[in-house]
Amino acid sequence: MMTTPLLSMDDVSLSFKTKNVLNHLSFAIESGSCFGFLGPSGAGKTTTIKLLTRQLVKDAGRIALFGRPIEHATPNDYNRIGILSDTSALYERMTIEDNLRFYAKVRGVTGNNIPTLLERMNLADDRKT
Ligand SMILES: Nc1ncnc2c1ncn2[C@@H]1O[C@H](COP(=O)(O)OP(=O)(O)OP(=O)(O)O)[C@@H](O)[C@H]1O
Ligand SMILES: [Mg+2]
Incomplete structure (x- = not known):
């Protein structure tokens, strides 16, 4: 049975001015899984997290939280996330x-x-x- 990922990014890109930081990033995190997100300094990990918290807005791609576009995330959705x-x-x-x-x-x-x-x-x- 297919389940909706808790969190997914699909073909997400982001640049700061001319500097391309996220280049077609895709991943999906399933319920009950343990997911590690690793990369060298400057790889774009914090930038990715900032897209999830909507401190930044992507240039392209799709981000879904609890199966809905991140643009429609509610305060209640964020209450379900620990940090x-x-x-x-x-x-x-x-x-x-x-x-x-x-x-x-x-x-x-x-x-x-x-x-x-x-x-x-x-x-x-x-x-x-
Ligand atoms: N607001 C910004 N304006 C311009 N460039 C930025 C901005 N924020 C981050 N960057 C650049 O984007 C790239 C990715 O940065 P980011 O902080 O996401 O990396 P990181 O993977 O979290 O690194 P670290 O392991 O050091 O925490 C870096 O080259 C960084 O200099
Ligand atoms: Mg960081």
């Missing part, structure tokens, strides 16, 4: 507890269970670190 930031998932100048509160806010959840989670992870004593 680990480029450098670190933690802000070093914030405490462990503040980091958790920050991400709870970003995700639109209360964070009421933060004390419980800190206990479970054995981090309660270090919550102000």
